[in-house]
Structures are given as structure tokens and as C-alpha cells.
Amino acid sequence: MRIIVCKGKRAQGEAAAALFAAQILRKADCVLGLATGSTPLETYAALTAMYERGALDFGAVRSFNLDEYVGMKPDQEQSYFRFMYENLFSKVNIPQGNYFLPDGAAADVDAECARYEAAIEAAGGIDLQFLGLGHDGHIGFNEPADHFPLATHCVDLAEQTIEANKRFFASAEDVPRRALTMGIGTIMKARGIVLVVNGADKADITAKVLKGPVVPQVPASILQFHPNVTVILDEAAASKL
Ligand code: GLP
Secondary structure (H helix, E strand, C coil), X not given: CEEEEECCHHHHXXXXXXXXXXXXXXXXXXXXXXXXXXXXXXHHHHHHHHHHCCCCCCCCCEEEECEEECCCCCCCCCCHHHHHHHHHHCXXXXXXXXXXXXXXXCCCHHHHHXXXXXXXXXXXXXXXEEECCCCCCCECCECCCCCCCCCCEEEECCHHHHHHHHHHXXXXXXXXXXXXXXXXXXXXXXXXXXXXXXXXXXXXXXXXHHHCCCCCCCHHHHHHHCCCEEEEEECCCCCCC
8 A cells, every 4th residue: 555645635636647647548448436526626627637738538448436326317416427527527538438327316226236336347347446535434435334345236325424425415404315336345356546535534534544453344444455555645634644
């Protein structure tokens, strides 16, 4: 595990973007694992700037996102599909049909989870996965549990997660209670992982994730066992290491 401590979110975004850019430059038709939330915004902005300058070509890139809310249609304002479209897909030349999210509006969520997992496999697996970190140690929407879920599945969101994500909705009551997420096993199969964490409010959980015991109650702690993880922190998130 490589740990990089940056001065501020913009520098974190530049560092993460450099790793994703290197991946795309090495393998034009690579498969990226992408994330939503506030954390990836600077990374997506830096990748967009590189694309605009002609330094990056997304024409053959494929991507799979970590998760989507259950019941959410792609065109709904708070859907993760819409977030990705507005912050990355519409800004670079990734072809429509090359980017995928779990279908939160699927009638049969279990069938959708199996289909999504199989689609990742069929694409050859994920070359480089972006991860943010939830306050309770979740990655994707893999909440603290008594086991590490293997594959894409449907989860009940923890109260803390609903609280943290209500800022994107009119009120906490409007936050969906369930989500489809890649499993811990799906994430661990990625050939490379970039974990980005910022802010003093995540200093305690960052220390547990990186230095504490590997337990499913702290889902991201499993990353200690992955052979190719780069952790990009700001000084505040690194302050309890
Ligand atoms: C959400 C997402 C995660 C994300 C986490 C942190 O619950 N499902 O993928 O990493 O929150 O979000 P943020 O980056 O906004 O702090």
C-alpha cells in the first residue's frame, strides 16, 4: 500500500488523475472503476482538463461505477448516472455505450446485480478502481457488516450514510434506503485501486482503515490485503495515522 499525503483536495485530484491518465495511456481500452460523491470531483476535473488539452483520449475507455440507489432512474437529478454524466461522461469523449452503472430502477434487483457482476467479468475485469471512503468505513455502499460481501448486491443503507448523503436531496427522508453496489470481492478483484480521502471528519476512520485490524465492521480495511493500492490523503485525513 502506497500512501501519499497531499496539500489540499486539488492536489489530491491531480495525483489521482495522474494515475488514471497513466492507466489510459498504457492501455487505451482499459476498464475503469468509477465512484460518485464529493471526493472524485477534483479528479474528474483534472481528467477533463487533460482531455481538453489533448493529453488523454477516452475513445476506447470502458467504465463501471460502484453503485446506484435502488429505484433511481438514470435521468433523475440525484441518480449516480446523472452525477457521472454531468461531471465526467459529457465532458470527455468516452462513447455512449462504454460506461455502465447498476440499473437502480430494475424490476428484479437481484437479477440486475448478477447481470452487472457478469458484465464486469465479460469486460475482462477492472484495471483501475477509484474509491472514496464513507464515514463508517464503507466503500461503494458496502456498509459495516459481519462478513465481506463478495459480489454486486443490494444493501440497506446505514443511518450514518443516509445522513451524510442527504445533502444531495431535499431532506433525509428523500434519500433512498437501499442501493445496488459492487461487492467487496468485486472491488478486490480490480488490478489496481486508488483510494482518495480528505477532511478532518474522516481522520479517525482513515486510521482504522489503514492501520487497524482487517474486519468487515470496517469494510475498507480489507484494502490492506490488496497488492496494488495507492492511498491519496490530504493532511487533515492523514492527521491520525
Ligand atoms: C457514498 C458513495 C461512496 C462514497 C462515499 C463518500 O456513500 N456510495 O462511493 O465514496 O459516499 O462520499 P463523499 O466522497 O461525498 O464523502
